[in-house]
Amino acid sequence: MKVAITSSGNTLKSTLDKRFGRCSFFAIYDTLTEKVEFIPNPNKDAEEGAGPASVQLVASVPVEKIVSGEFGFKIKSLLVELKIQMIVVKDDDKIIEDIIQLLKH
Amino acid sequence: MPGRPKIIRKISVAPVASGFRPYGMAQNAKKKESLFLLYEEYEALRLCDYEKYTQAEASSFMKVSRPTLTRIYMSAREKIAQAFVEGRNIIIEGGKVCFDNEWYSCCSCNCFFNNPAEEKQIEICPLCGSRDIQNYDNLSKEEKGEFTYLGKSGCGRGHCSNKRKRGRMCQKNQEKM
Numbered sequence: 359m360k361v362a363i364t365s366s367g368n369t370l371k372s373t374l375d376k377r378f379g380r381c382s383f384f385a386i387y388d389t390l391t392e393k394v395e396f397i398p399n400p401n402k403d404a405e406e407g408a409g410p411a412s413v414q415l416v417a418s419v420p421v422e423k424i425v426s427g428e429f430g431f432k433i434k435s436l437l438v439e440l441k442i443q444m445i446v447v448k449d450d451d452k453i454i455e456d457i458i459q460l461l462k463h
Numbered sequence: 464m465p466g467r468p469k470i471i472r473k474i475s476v477a478p479v480a481s482g483f484r485p486y487g488m489a490q491n492a493k494k495k496e497s498l499f500l501l502y503e504e505y506e507a508l509r510l511c512d513y514e515k516y517t518q519a520e521a522s523s524f525m526k527v528s529r530p531t532l533t534r535i536y537m538s539a540r541e542k543i544a545q546a547f548v549e550g551r552n553i554i555i556e557g558g559k560v561c562f563d564n565e566w567y568s569c570c571s572c573n574c575f576f577n578n579p580a581e582e583k584q585i586e587i588c589p590l591c592g593s594r595d596i597q598n599y600d601n602l603s604k605e606e607k608g609e610f611t612y613l614g615k616s617g618c619g620r621g622h623c624s625n626k627r628k629r630g631r632m633c634q635k636n637q638e639k640m
Contacts, residue, residue, distance in 0.1 A: 423589055438577075443577060443589055445574055445589055445590050446576065447572075447574045448573060448575070461590060463592025
């Protein structure tokens with residue numbers, strides 16, 4: 359199973375990006391192989407519709423869970439339809455490595 | 464000019480039906496467009512008329528001010544009256560709302576998550592695997608204060624020329640669907 363984590367940089371030491379649609383990178387963590395892949399987000403500077411475009415991007419991976427700090431109002435209904443679970447983490451100083459450690463439970 | 468964004472209205476449960484339809488219409492009656500009753504209007508009507516709370520109580524449940532609740536409630540009654548008199552279909556959808564019972568919180572890693580597979584009960588936290596989770600509904604008020612979520616889509620950003628027509632879905636959202 360793959361999990362997308364919104365990241366502010368492309369290393370494991372980067373912090374979680376609070377925004378979903380306009381995050382800098384998506385860290386795609388594979389729970390089976392335990393590998394992490396960083397995908398740059400092309401919608402980072404999009405004026406509008408960054409959320410739905412980012413949903414399409416991560417859904418094409420495909421991922422089953424998304425970890426982010428916040429989800430915009432256009433996104434929820436899309437993710438519910440695609441049956442992707444949203445996980446909202448409120449500590450914004452968490453780094454990607456910490457979250458992956460948590461996911462390894 | 465974009466208007467002031469609407470405050471998110473809390474809804475406890477989604478309505479059991481997605482709409483209503485008149486039957487036995489007179490032969491010569493023209494078929495009219497459906498009417499969109501927003502989720503928040505349904506909830507206001509349910510709290511005020513079905514559960515028989517006062518408007519002040521209902522407004523605190525929905526986390527809006529009392530005058531705002533009155534406006535939502537008034538709009539609900541107007542729409543229902545219009546649908547009754549003109550024999551229109553009622554479709555319950557849209558509005559700027561969020562549902563309480565869809566969200567869970569984990570007490571050990573302090574995160575929030577939803578349950579995409581509604582038929583299955585969630586027992587462990589998807590992030591840390593802890594069993595110490597609870598439904599968002601059961602949280603205390605202080606805990607709830609930390610978490611706001613923008614739920615069901617609706618045009619609150621003033622980019623939609625449809626905004627004066629109450630109950631219509633935002634054009635931008637319609638295009639995307």
